[in-house]
Amino acid sequence: MGxxxxxxxxxxxxxxxxxxxxxxxxxxxxSSRKTAAAKVSANAAAMPASNVLPPHTQQSVIQMRPNQFITLQAAPPQAASVILQQQPSIVIPEEDSVEELKREILAREPVEPVRSRKQLFLASWVPSGKSKKKxxxxxxxxxxxxMSKEDKRIWRKKLEPQRLKYIDDYTVFVRGLSKQELELYMDLKQKRDEDEETKKSEMPENSESSESSESEDDEEESSE
Structure with a gap:
């Protein structure tokens, strides 16, 4: 070397x-580079092996005091996003809303015309001045x-267009109802028919005779 x-x-x-x-x-x-490298090697040799960590793990090290514990709670796995088709919610209307809806349905219902030519005549007939209201x-x-049969046929011809118009209007009315409205209307109609039957059963004898004469007129009309 010398x-x-x-x-x-x-x-x-x-x-x-x-x-x-x-x-x-x-x-x-x-000489300066060799000195710096020697210092790094000396520091690494002096450090305990348990404190030496790879470079990519230095950020995850948490310095802890003696007898200090840290509880780490794992975050829940992110659930996969799934798009579900929501079913339409069933809206149950309140009692006041139902009653209001019933009134609206009945207001839209077409008015049924009289059912016989005799009823049409009586509804249109104007009494003489001598007749009292009762x-x-x-x-x-x-x-x-x-009245002659020829005159009665005239009233039947007047009634027929009203019947046909009512059938068309009623068909449009029923088809325009929603499912909920149709259920409410059927309940209303059933109750109304029951009330009419009750009133007929409670009619006096004079009214029954009038009804029988009306049915006879209907039979006469159908036979013509």
Whole structure:
């Protein structure tokens, strides 16, 4: 080793001043790098092996005091987003809303015309001045019974267009109801029919005779 150093010194002394300066700077830079590397190696050797962690794990290290514990709670896995088709919610209206809806349905219901030509005549008949208001129905029946068949046919012709129009209007009305409205209307209609049957059963005998004469007129009308 001493021989090489002596040769280097002889070679160094033979250089010019500028070449000596360049060579000295080069040697100084090598010496500083070796010193820094030696310090890093010494520090690594002095550090316990348990404290040495890979570079990518340095950010996850938490410095803890003695007898200090940290509880880490794992986050729940993110659920996959699933798009579900929502079923239409069933809206149950309140009692006041139901009653209001019933009134609206009945207001839209077309008015049913009279069911016989005799009823149409009695509804249109104007009594004479001598007839009292209470006797209007009886006088109208007498007028109808004394009418010829030709005149009665005229009233049947007047009734037929009203029937056809009512059928068309009623069909449009029923088809325009929603499912809920149709259920409410059927309940209303059933109750109304029951009330009419109850009223008929409670009618006096005079009214029953009038009803029987009306049914006879209907049979006569169908036979014509």
């Amino acid at each position: 021989i090489y150093r002596q040769k280097y010194e002889d070679w160094f002394n033979g250089l010019s001043d500028e070449e000596r300066k360049v060579e000295s700077d080069r040697n100084n830079s090598k 006797q209007k129905g009886q006088d109208g029946l007498k007028e109808w019974r004394g």
